[in-house]
Amino acid sequence: MKNVSKLTAIILSVIICCVFCESSAFALSKLGSRGQEVTNIQTRLKSWGYYSGWIDGIYGQATVNAVKEFQRKNGLTPDGIAGPATLTKIGLPTGSSSSSTSSNDVTLLAMVINGEARGESYEGQVAVGAVVLNRVRHSSFPNTIAGVIYQPGAFTAVSDGQINKPIQQSCYNAARDALNGWDPSGGAIYYYNPATATSSWIWSRPVIKTIGKHVFCK
16 A cells, blocks of 8 residues: 555656646746746837837736737737747747757748848848847847847838748748858848838948849938
């Protein structure tokens, strides 16, 4: 009987451990959650104009509403829960490892390349990715890939929803090449299509080079 009791106790311990590990692996930020991830979500959504409340690390109704609005604008189910798909588009890791963060960066960069330059040559696609990364390193722009991409008015693809189109494989490859240091743009922090650009300001920027339909400039 003692052996049976011990075996039962071991089995129960394993079950409890598995349940705990599974719930941790798939933990989501939602109404009532607290902590650094909630703070990060609030910070990014506030900088993009979705959230206007206090950055307090508490997932209250205002945060739920902000997440829903972000989800609606970015082709996600507007349930107000910051699950893996939402965190990826916000640019936050969906797990504890650095590889998760790296994967999110590739996906976000591929999304904007796809939205802005999927009809361009491969060099032109990498160049668009390089511009995003050049902005991350520039003091005048947000210091994260997600921050640069979702900065209000920064990219047409975000404004018109093109960023949510199915991503071509070449855009994933271009994102990786840009992250690995290839910069066909020559250090540009802006680019535009002369056939569609309406801003007189962008036309005044010093031109570095032209690749396909895009002019890259400082």
